[in-house]
Amino acid sequence: MPTYKAPLRDMKFIMNELLDAPAQLSQMPFYTTNETADADLMTQVLEEAARFVETELVPLNRVGDQEGCTRDEQGNVTTPTGFKAAYRKYREAGWTALDADPAYGGQGMPHLVSNMLVEMMCSANVAWSMYPGLSHGAYSALHAVGSDELKNLYLPKIVSGEWTGTMCLTEPHAGTDLGMIRTRATDNGDGSYSVTGTKIFISAGEHDMADNIVHLVLARLEGSPEGTKGISLFVVPKFVPSAEGGVGERNGVVCGSLEHKMGIHGNATAVLNFDGAKGWLVGEVNKGMNHMFIMMNAARLGTGLQGLGLGEGAYQNALVYAKDRIQMRHTPRVSSEPADPIIVHPDVRRMLLTGKAYTEAGRALAMWLALSIDTEHHHPDEARRKEAADLVALLTPIAKAFMTDNGFHVAVQSQQIYGGHGYIQEWGMEQFVRDARIGQIYEGTNGIQALDLLGRKVLMDGGKKLQKLAGTLQEFAEAHEDDEHIGEYVNQLGKAAQQLGSLTMVIGQKAMGGEGGADEVNAAAVDYLRYFGHVVYGYLWARMAKTAQEKIDAGADRDGFYLAKVQTARFYFAKLFPETKTLAATIKAGNEPLAVDDQAVFGWEAALALA
Amino acid sequence: MPTYKAPLRDMKFIMNELLDAPAQLSQMPFYTTNETADADLMTQVLEEAARFVETELVPLNRVGDQEGCTRDEQGNVTTPTGFKAAYRKYREAGWTALDADPAYGGQGMPHLVSNMLVEMMCSANVAWSMYPGLSHGAYSALHAVGSDELKNLYLPKIVSGEWTGTMCLTEPHAGTDLGMIRTRATDNGDGSYSVTGTKIFISAGEHDMADNIVHLVLARLEGSPEGTKGISLFVVPKFVPSAEGGVGERNGVVCGSLEHKMGIHGNATAVLNFDGAKGWLVGEVNKGMNHMFIMMNAARLGTGLQGLGLGEGAYQNALVYAKDRIQMRHTPRVSSEPADPIIVHPDVRRMLLTGKAYTEAGRALAMWLALSIDTEHHHPDEARRKEAADLVALLTPIAKAFMTDNGFHVAVQSQQIYGGHGYIQEWGMEQFVRDARIGQIYEGTNGIQALDLLGRKVLMDGGKKLQKLAGTLQEFAEAHEDDEHIGEYVNQLGKAAQQLGSLTMVIGQKAMGGEGGADEVNAAAVDYLRYFGHVVYGYLWARMAKTAQEKIDAGADRDGFYLAKVQTARFYFAKLFPETKTLAATIKAGNEPLAVDDQAVFGWEAALALA
Known part of the structure; x- marks a missing residue:
C-alpha cells in the first residue's frame, strides 16, 4: 500500500524563505488582529495537519477505491468504510473552519495554510478530500454574495462542518x-x-x-x-x-x-x-454565472492542488520503490547484490526528477497564488489588492491545467518506474493515475482553461495582466543575468518570456484579423498555456535556486536540502523547460493545419467504407 | 458502448499503394507456391476478418472488462461470458492458422495479413486478442528452434487453436x-x-x-x-x-x-x-535467452499493434462523439442548434488529428515491418533477407515503444474529447486508457526498448543498420526535395535525419568516453527513441502524402481519401513532428543533469524530515 509523508520541509521553505509569507501577511490587519499569521503558529498547524492526514486519511485511500459509494433505492448514499468516522474527527479537530471567517465560527487562518492542508489531503486521499473541498466552494460563494440572512443560516453550519x-x-x-x-x-x-x-x-x-x-x-x-x-x-x-x-x-x-x-x-x-x-x-x-465563478475559481485552484498532491504521492512511492527494487547492473557496480537498485539507472532518475521538479514548482505556484489570494482579500492598500487580484486571475487557469496535466504525467511516470507491478492494483500506483485523470477534465476541461487564459485573461485586456507579470520576471532577470549560478537559467527564462510576448502579439493580431480570428485563439490556446506554464515554473525554479544557493554559500545547508533545490533547478532547465521549443513551433503553425476538409478527413463513412 | 469499424480502406492503401505488397510478395516462392499472396485473396481475407472482429469481439469488450476472470480453489480459471464461445468460432473459422506453416496445418498467409487481423482484434477487444496472441509467440519459438518431435507433437494443435x-x-x-x-x-x-x-x-x-x-x-x-x-x-x-x-x-x-x-x-x-x-x-x-527473443520480437510487434489498435478504437469513438456532441458556438455558426458540434472547435480538431496522424503512421510502420518479416523469412535473395532482418531488428523496439506511447496518448486525448463523460465507465473511453497503459510496460518496458534501440541496435554495430535506413531516407529526400507538395516535409525530414545522425555520433563518443559511458546511453535512450520514431513516421507521412497526391493529380480521389492523407501529413509536420526540437535539446543535455547528489536529492529521510 502506498505510503505518504507530508513534504513539510519544502512547504516551510516556500512559505518562509521563498515567499517571505509571515512578513507579507503581517501587513494585513485581518491576520494581525486575529493573530493567525504568526510563523510559529502556521508551522504548528501544518505539522498537526500532516499528522491527521498521514494517520487518518492515507489508510482509507485504497478502501475508498475498492469499495466506492453505494446508493439504496431511496437515494441514500453510503460512503466507504471509515470515511464518515474520519470526517467526524476532521470536523471535531476544527479543520473545516481553518481559513473561514471568524464572524461565522472560522479560525481566520491564511489561505496559504489551508492550501497546504488541501495539498496533503489530495496526496493522501483525493476522493475523501473532495467532501470538505466542495463545502469550501459553497462557503466562498455564500460568503461573497449571499444575503445576511442566508449567511447567518448556512455559514456557521458549513464552517463547523456539520453541513457540507x-x-x-x-x-x-x-x-x-x-x-x-x-x-x-x-x-x-x-x-x-x-x-x-x-x-x-x-x-x-x-x-x-x-x-x-x-x-x-x-x-x-x-x-x-x-x-x-x-x-x-x-x-x-x-x-x-x-x-x-x-x-x-x-x-x-x-x-x-x-x-x-x-x-x-x-x-x-x-x-x-x-x-x-x-x-x-x-x-x-x-448574475448566477458571475457568482458561480467565485466557487469555480476556488475549485480550479483546488483541482490544481489535486494534480500537485497526486503527483507528490506518486513520486514519493516511486522513490521508495526505486531505492528498493534490485534490477540490472550498473557500471560501476553500486551494490554487492546480483543487481543494483534501479535508482542508479539514469532513465529512472530522469522519471524521478521529473516528478520532483514538477511537484516542487507546482507547490511554489500554488502557494504564491494562495498568498496572492490572501493579499487580494486583506491587504490594506487598494493598489496591492488589485495587483494581486490580476495575478490570481491570470495564474488560476495555469494552476488548474498545467498542474493537473503535470500531475497526471508524473503519476504515469511514477507508475512506469514500478514496471509490471505498477499495473497491479495492490501496489496502488494505478490508482494515482486513475484518480489524477479527472483533474484534467472537470471544473472546466484543460482546453477551456487554456481559452480562459489566452482569450479572456491575456487578450481581452490587451495583454495588461501579462505585461505586469512579464515586468516582474524582467526585473528578476535583469538583477540576476550575471549571477554565476542562475545566470544561465535567467538567460533561458528571459528569452522564453520575450518569445511568449511575441507569440501573444502574433496570436492577438491573427485574432483580430477577421472571421477566422476566434479559431486562431482556439487553435493556439492549449500549447500557449503550456508555454506560459513553463515560463512561470522557470521563474519559480530560478528563484528557488537563487534562495537555496544563498543558503549554501552561507554554509547553512545542513541536510542537503538546498543542494537538492539547486540540482533540481538544473534538471528542470535542462530536461523539462526545453518543451518550450516545440510549443513555440506548434503555436506558430496556427490554425491552418487544423482547417482540414471536413468531409474528406473526418468523413466517417467515406474513410471507413469498404472500398 | 464503443463502436468499431475496421479501417480497411487505409489498410488496403498501405498494402497496395504505399508498400506495393502483392508485387513484393510475388517474388517469394513460399507465397507463390501456396498461392496466398494474391491481392484479391488478401483483400477478401481482410474483409472476412473485419466482419468477425466487428461482430464477435467488439460486443465482448466491455463484458470482459466488467467481469474479469475468476479462479476457483483448484486453480481453474473461468474467462468472461462469451470469451470461450468466440474463441471456438475463431478457431473453427481457421484464424489461428492464418499465417502458420502449411506443414503443420497453417494457411501460409503473409505476416502482413495476420498483422492487420491483430490490429483489428486489438481495437475491438485487446484482452481477448491476447489468448491467440500468446499462442502465436509460442508457435514461433517452437517452429524456429524446436526438435522435429516437439514440432510434430505441438505445432498442429497450436495451429488449429485446440491448444494455446x-x-x-x-x-x-x-x-x-x-x-x-x-x-x-x-x-x-x-x-x-x-x-x-x-x-x-x-x-x-x-x-x-x-x-x-x-x-x-x-x-x-x-x-x-x-x-x-x-x-x-x-x-x-x-x-x-x-x-x-x-x-x-x-x-x-x-x-x-x-x-x-x-x-x-x-x-x-x-x-x-x-x-x-x-x-x-x-x-x-x-541458449534460452536467444530462443526467447524469437517469441519476444513477435510479442513486441504485437504489443505495438495493441497501441495502434487501441489508439484507432479510441479515435474512432472520439470522432463519432465530436460530431454528435453540441457544445459552445463557433464563429461563424455551423448549425441552427443552440450550439455547434464540438468537432468545429480547433482544439478538438487538434486532438482528433493527433489520433488520426499517429494511428495511420503507426499502421504504415507496422505493415512495413510485417512485410519486412515476410521478406526476411521468404525472399530468395540472401542479401534482401539480411537487409530485411536488419530493418526488422532496428524498427522493432520503435514499433513497440513509440506505438504504445502514442497509443496511450491518443487514448487519453480521445477520452478528453468526451469531457466528463470520458471519465464514466459506461462510455468505454476510460477502458481504452486503462487497456492501453500496459503496452508501455510489458514485453520489456519502453525504457528497455529504448536501450535496445540505442545500445544494441544502433551503437553496437557501429551505426550500420542506422546508416542503411538513413540511406533509404536520403534517397527519398533527394528525389523529392523540389516536389511542390512534399518538398517542405522532405526538407524538415532531411534535417531531422541528419541531426539524428549527429546526435548518435555525440552519444556514441560519450559512450566510449570512460566509466560514465553507459550512463550517457541510458540517459539519452528514451528521448532518442522518440526522436527516431518521429523520423520514421515523418518518412512514412511524406511517402503517403506523395502517393496520395499522385492520385489527386490523376483525378482519382473519388471520396476524399487522398485529400485526407495529404492534409493529415500537413498536420503531422506542423503539429507533431516539431517534438523533435525539444528532444534534440534534451538528448544533448545528456546525463549531467541526472547525475545529482543521491543523498541530497533522493534522501527520503532528509527531504521529508520535520525541520
Missing part, C-alpha cells in the same frame, strides 16, 4: 456550455423559489457524512433571457433549515444514481433530481 | 533482469526435465478456452552458469500430450492466483507455480 456543500452546474446536455442549462426556478412569492431539473456529475452530491447538504444550483428563473445572461444561483438544501438552525423538512432533491467512474471511487458523483425543491436566491437575479 | 500457448519469463524478483531467474530444471534422464519455480504476470496463463496450454518456460538447468548465459527454454504443457496426440496426464503446473489489474481484465494474468512439472528442452541448453 456542493456545486450543481452540469446537466446532461450542458457541461462546458452552461448557457444551455434547463433547470428552472419559479418564484414562490414568499422569498423562496421552486427548483426543478436534473444535474449530473455532482461531486459529494449525496452522502452519509453530514447532517445536511447545501447545494448551490445554477437555474434559469422564469422569464429570464436565454444563454448565460439568464442564469441565477440558488441555495437548495437537502433538508430545509429549521428556524432554530437545525434541519427541518426533507427537500425535493434526490440522488437518482451514482456514476461508475475511472477513479475517485470514494467520492459520490451523483445525478441529482430537483423536483420542485425549495431554494433561495444567492446574489442577484441573472 | 504462453511465455513464462518473469519471476517476482526478476522482470527486466531475466538473468536473475530462479526457476530450475533437472534432467529426468528420459529426455524430459523436471521444472520447479514460480512465474508471475503470465498473460493467458490459465483459462477455459482450449484443451491444453503449452507453456514456454525459461529455467536454469542444474549446473548451468549464473546470469543470462545459464538459462534454457523448456516446453511445459498443462496436460502432457498422449502418444496419440491428445491430452494425457495433468502436469505439475497450477495457477496460484490471478492479478487484479488496472486494465485488460478479460485476460487472465496468472501466477503459475511449477512443482516438478514435466518439461522438454526447446533448442539448445543455455
